[in-house]
Amino acid sequence: xxxxxxxxxxxxxxxxxxxxSDLFLLSLLSKKMKNLIKSxxxxxxxxxxxxxxxxYTIDHPLVHIGCRPFSILxxxxxxxxxxxxxxxxxxxxxxxxxxxxxYYCPVALFHPHERExxxxxxxxxxxxxxxxxxxxxxxxxxxxISIPRLKNLAVCIHMFIPRRFEDMKNLxxxxxxxxxxxxxxxxxxxxxxLSPESESRLYQAESIRTTQFDQKxxxxxxxxxGRQAFLMYFACDVSDLIEFVNRWxxxxxxxxxxxxTILIYREGIPxxxxxxxxxxRHIDATRKPPTHTVRKSYIDNPFKPMTDPIMSHSYVVRDSxxxxxxxxxxxxxxxxxxxxxxxxxFLRMVD
Amino acid sequence: xxxxxxxxxSAAPAEPTTAPESAAAPEVPESFYYVHGxxxxxxxxxxxxxxHSALIHGMISNLGYTEEQAKANPFPFENIDGDILQMVVDWxxxxxxxxxxxxxxxxxxxxxxLFDLVLAVNYLEIKELLTYCCKQVAMMVKGKSPEEIxxxxxxxxxxxxxxxxxxxxxxxGKEAAGETAAAAGDxx
Numbered sequence: 001x002x003x004x005x006x007x008x009x010x011x012x013x014x015x016x017x018x019x020x021s022d023l024f025l026l027s028l029l030s031k032k033m034k035n036l037i038k039s040x041x042x043x044x045x046x047x048x049x050x051x052x053x054x055x056y057t058i059d060h061p062l063v064h065i066g067c068r069p070f071s072i073l074x075x076x077x078x079x080x081x082x083x084x085x086x087x088x089x090x091x092x093x094x095x096x097x098x099x100x101x102x103y104y105c106p107v108a109l110f111h112p113h114e115r116e117x118x119x120x121x122x123x124x125x126x127x128x129x130x131x132x133x134x135x136x137x138x139x140x141x142x143x144x145i146s147i148p149r150l151k152n153l154a155v156c157i158h159m160f161i162p163r164r165f166e167d168m169k170n171l172x173x174x175x176x177x178x179x180x181x182x183x184x185x186x187x188x189x190x191x192x193x194l195s196p197e198s199e200s201r202l203y204q205a206e207s208i209r210t211t212q213f214d215q216k217x218x219x220x221x222x223x224x225x226g227r228q229a230f231l232m233y234f235a236c237d238v239s240d241l242i243e244f245v246n247r248w249x250x251x252x253x254x255x256x257x258x259x260x261t262i263l264i265y266r267e268g269i270p271x272x273x274x275x276x277x278x279x280x281r282h283i284d285a286t287r288k289p290p291t292h293t294v295r296k297s298y299i300d301n302p303f304k305p306m307t308d309p310i311m312s313h314s315y316v317v318r319d320s321x322x323x324x325x326x327x328x329x330x331x332x333x334x335x336x337x338x339x340x341x342x343x344x345x346f347l348r349m350v351d
Numbered sequence: 352x353x354x355x356x357x358x359x360x361s362a363a364p365a366e367p368t369t370a371p372e373s374a375a376a377p378e379v380p381e382s383f384y385y386v387h388g389x390x391x392x393x394x395x396x397x398x399x400x401x402x403h404s405a406l407i408h409g410m411i412s413n414l415g416y417t418e419e420q421a422k423a424n425p426f427p428f429e430n431i432d433g434d435i436l437q438m439v440v441d442w443x444x445x446x447x448x449x450x451x452x453x454x455x456x457x458x459x460x461x462x463x464x465l466f467d468l469v470l471a472v473n474y475l476e477i478k479e480l481l482t483y484c485c486k487q488v489a490m491m492v493k494g495k496s497p498e499e500i501x502x503x504x505x506x507x508x509x510x511x512x513x514x515x516x517x518x519x520x521x522x523x524g525k526e527a528a529g530e531t532a533a534a535a536g537d538x539x
Contacts, residue, residue: 001466001488003504010473010485017489025497029506086496099494 004036012040020065020072021105027129028088038129049299050135051126053119056158059145061119061138062103063126068302071105073097075119078109093121116148123150137182137298143167143174154182154206156298165190172198181205183298188212199223207297215240221262225253228297228307229260236264238274241334245278245327248336251320258294259307260336271329280314280327281343288351289313292326292337310337317343382418384411385425386440390433393425400443405476431471435464439471442480451479458487462503465491 003011015023015037023041027034038045051072053061060075076098084096085106095118096109110118123136138147139156147155155178161171168190175198184205189212193199202208203223209230215221220231221244241262247253254260283289292310299305312328312335324346328335339346384401387393401407407426416424428436438459459465469484492500500506507515 001462001491001504003488003506006469007473010469010481013481013485014488017486019489019493022489022492022495022500025495026492026500026504026506029497029501030509030512032509032512033506086498088497097496099496104494 004032008040011036015040016044020070024072024129025088025106028090028125034129045130045134048130048134050137051130053136053138053153055138055140055142055145057141059142060115062105063122066299066302071103073105073122074100074103074107075115075122076107076109077115078111084109091121091124093117095121119148120150123148123153127151135182138179143171146174147178149179154180156183156185157181158185160187161190163189163191165192168192168194175201183207183209185209185300186211188218193217224260225256226297227256227258228294229257231261232263232265234265235267236262238270238277241269241274242277245316245336248325248338249279249316249318251318257336258297258338259292261308262334264332268332269329269334274329274334275314275327278316278327280316283313283315283347283350285313289315289326290339290346290349292339294337307337308335310335315346382421384416384421386428386436387425388428388431388433388436392433392437394436394440396440396443397447400440400447403443403446403477403479404439405478407475428471428475430474432467435467435471438464438468439475439477439480443477446479454483454486458483462491 003014006014018026023037027037048065050066052064052066054064055061060077062071062074064071078096083098085098087094087096089095097106098109100107108118108122126136132152136150136153137156138150138153139158140147141158141160143159147153157178165171172195175194178201181201181204184202184207186202186209188210194202194217199218200223202218203220203225206226207228207230208220208224208226210218210220211232212218213234215231215233215236220229221236221240244254244260248257289311293306293308295306296304310326310328312326314327314329315324316327317324322342322344323339324341324343325336325338328337341349382398383395384398384407385393385395386407398411401411410426414420431439442457459468465484465487469481469488472481472484491503495503501508
């Protein structure tokens with residue numbers, strides 16, 4: 001059965017039904033095959049938002065497509081019983097593979113000393129095959145396993161730091177050596193703080209979700225420089241919320257911010273007092289305000305790719321560029337959604 | 352001319368029913384067409400079954416044959432092996448007027464037969480069957496090693512591709528030289 005003898009439309013349809021792990025292997029069979037896949041599968045590849053090195057709860061990553069269960073390959077250390085099924089030259093490096101019934105994809109094997117070089121060779125191949133318009137994410141919850149320095153790689157961390165945590169030095173080393181942080185999801189209860197360098201890495205993440213006792217350690221509400229923040233504090237002074245909004249309004253901080261939500265467990269947020277203090281403006285109560293929602297920078301749940309909608313009659317305006325942010329205070333939560341609109345443009349959207 | 356008559360049982364005119372006349376529209380007798388492949392064996396197929404093939408459906412719509420004309424002029428598909436055309440006709444009959452299921456497990460397992468079936472189905476423009484076939488072809492390499500994939504789908508190596516390209520260039524060069532020589536001969 002000569003695949004290359006089929007008409008183009010048939011080849012295209014067959015490749016559409018070929019799973020990613022087989023496409024990956026197929027592309028390695030010849031230059032012609034790789035080019036054919038790349039040109040025929042353009043539309044399919046356009047739908048890939050990210051290639052994920054999923055090292056969450058496993059030591060060596062499983063590489064899959066976005067948040068879908070389409071695996072491409074798995075990395076694994078050699079074991080004594082390793083049964084090498086085939087060998088491939090990938091980006092100039094010979095790599096042994098075995099097959100896996102557990103992950104339904106080929107498994108790339110490495111000795112501990114060559115972990116980084118094997119992962120890098122395959123990553124470089126992905127950059128060529130899927131191209132650089134795709135985002136490459138490394139997901140982990142284990143600060144004890146180093147993350148290789150790979151081109152275009154952003155890191156997504158899920159971590160729980162308990163109150164009695166005695167390995168802060170290693171955690172600091174992990175953060176300070178981490179490549180670009182795409183997202184961090186951290187439950188931080190430790191008495192001891194992270195080092196200023198590590199904290200600054202957290203604040204630079206594109207998206208942050210934290211659960212912590214108060215807003216002071218780490219001080220995300222004051223120092224965040226990314227696009228989206230989902231904060232949960234046991235306690236938080238209203239004055240800190242007001243300070244946050246006022247610093248955004250003045251343009252001195254949070255220039256990249258698109259969405260922020262703060263939930264305070266202990267008590268509700270005094271709505272009117274807070275809105276007065278931040279100098280909120282209001283849309284006529286009889287009219288319908290526009291709904292703010294943005295695509296999440298890091299999608300952990302494919303069924304919830306957008307931020308929770310904010311529909312509020314209250315808003316604030318940034319002094320420097322007249323940009324608007326909707327402000328919604330409901331019970332224990334303050335939601336803040338920044339529009340890419342001036343006040344005039346924003347008000348034109350009001351029904 | 353031999354003939355295997357497919358779908359004739361379903362083509363029998365419907366018996367009058369006991370339902371009130373006003374409730375049922377009068378049954379239109381089903382029309383039949385005839386096709387043959389490379390082996391010249393003619394298959395009688397109902398228009399309903401042939402609707403799966405966009406190519407044949409288009410031909411039927413354009414020709415407006417009577418039953419007699421259709422019988423005298425079977426559609427010739429000389430590029431399709433007889434056994435493959437038989438499979439296609441069987442599939443069209445089985446799925447006549449029915450919604451197609453998401454999977455079809457009755458496709459040939461031998462890769463050469465499946466290869467020929469894909470080409471035939473693509474030529475006859477039978478969309479659903481082509482989808483099943485392509486899925487099955489894709490499934491043939493699922494979980495296989497690169498060399499197994501190479502063997503199943505007969506993917507040449509880079510060296511073989513290069514050699515074939517060189518050979519093609521050489522041939523094209525020879526043909527061009529031959530044409531030039533012939534043109535020069537004509538000019539003399």
